[in-house]
Amino acid sequence: MKGTIIISLSAKWTTILKNGLLIILGAFIYAVAINDFLIPHQIGEGGVTGLTAVGYYALHIPPFITNLVLNGLLLVIGFRFLDQKTVWYSLWAVLWISIFLKLPRLLQYQTRQTIIPAIAGGVLMGIAMGIIFRGEGTIAGSTILAKIMNRYFGMMTGTAMLLFDLIVAIPSGLIIGLQNMILTVVELYVSAVVLNNLLSRFGAKKSVTIITNQTDQVTAALSKRLKQGITLVNAKGYYYQEKRPMIYAICSKPQLAEIVPVISTIDPDALVVIEDVHSVKGELLDKIL
Structure with missing residues (x-):
């Protein structure tokens, strides 16, 4: 104590x-x-x-x-x-x-x-x-x-x-x-x-959304590389009505440069969507307003 x-x-x-x-x-x-x-x-x-x-x-x-x-x-x-x-x-x-x-x-x-x-x-x-x-x-x-x-x-x-x-x-x-x-x-x-x-x-990050047939392998690889939480979002494709989880993660720009090759190695056909986000704790939100 x-x-x-x-x-x-x-x-x-x-x-x-x-x-x-x-x-x-x-x-x-x-x-x-x-x-x-x-x-x-x-x-x-x-x-x-x-x-x-x-x-x-x-x-x-x-x-x-x-x-x-x-x-x-x-x-x-x-x-x-x-x-x-x-x-x-x-x-x-x-x-x-x-x-x-x-x-x-x-x-x-x-x-x-x-x-x-x-x-x-x-x-x-x-x-x-x-x-x-x-x-x-x-x-x-x-x-x-x-x-x-x-x-x-x-x-x-x-x-x-x-x-x-x-x-x-x-x-x-x-x-x-x-x-x-x-x-x-x-x-x-x-x-x-x-x-x-x-x-x-301030607090700027990259959000990465991944749709892949190799969800388990990609999630495991990202978790090992990022050493942080990763979210799986239940999703359903409209055309084929196929249910498949999407992988959602927040990372820095240097981390992004590391994980993209990892995703491509596991599943070259994976759909990867990358966006800029502001990821800060609630009490720090006033710094970006």
């Missing part, structure tokens, strides 16, 4: 350490996107990050101060409505984003082709948020509000984030100009596409 408790605590702290390091990495990439691509080219952002940019452009307030203060207030709201673990991880993310925003520019990149920093900043933003989300945190700001909307009103998190981001991004055109406001919307769109793609890959 004591050994089980020690193992459980060790696994818990390992998870916390892994998530903490992922969030630090994501916060660093996020700060690079702001310091090296958005602010130098007067491109805005959505949510609290957009307000930090506007505050810098209009009032010369250091971005790290605005980020820390506004996100701190939103995290207080988050404690009331959201899971406390997510809020603590988000606080960790906000802290490190603020620290990295205070550092000097890393890349010193400057160009007149303003679409380039908009796209590059959007890609980095999307990657950063994906990494932070993978570490079970958020960047606070509009993410906190979006999660509240998702939890209590059923609005998809991505849609709610875009809504709150645009509320800040569009009026920012009064300060940064119409062209830069349009570039801001482009950057937001790019970051949303990148983030959605990263989230869609």
Whole structure:
């Protein structure tokens, strides 16, 4: 019993350490996107990050101060409505984003082709948020509000984030100009596409459905190779009215490359249907919404 408790605590702290390091990495990439691509080219952002940019452009307030203060207030709201673990991880993310925003520019990149920093900043933003989300945190700001909307009103998190981001991004055109406001919307769109793609890959698996005359042999071979559960589904062919079980299994892409030759060796005439699926535990479903 004591050994089980020690193992459980060790696994818990390992998870916390892994998530903490992922969030630090994501916060660093996020700060690079702001310091090296958005602010130098007067491109805005959505949510609290957009307000930090506007505050810098209009009032010369250091971005790290605005980020820390506004996100701190939103995290207080988050404690009331959201899971406390997510809020603590988000606080960790906000802290490190603020620290990295205070550092000097890393890349010193400057160009007149303003679409380039908009796209590059959007890609980095999307990657950063994906990494932070993978570490079970958020960047606070509009993410906190979006999660509240998702939890209590059923609005998809991505849609709610875009809504709150645009509320800040569009009026920012009064300060940064119409062209830069349009570039801001482009950057937001790019970051949303990148983030959605990263989230869609979280828990992504392949589903394999097999119809074969050698059901027992194929099932035994797959079970031995995959070392996991395999489902047999009772099925009936309409034309010949023949009853035959279908084999259904979930596997990763590397595992798929291993099992297809096995199936072909046992039954070259087997019908194999492969589809992309998102296979995650119930409590992790919010990560792919």
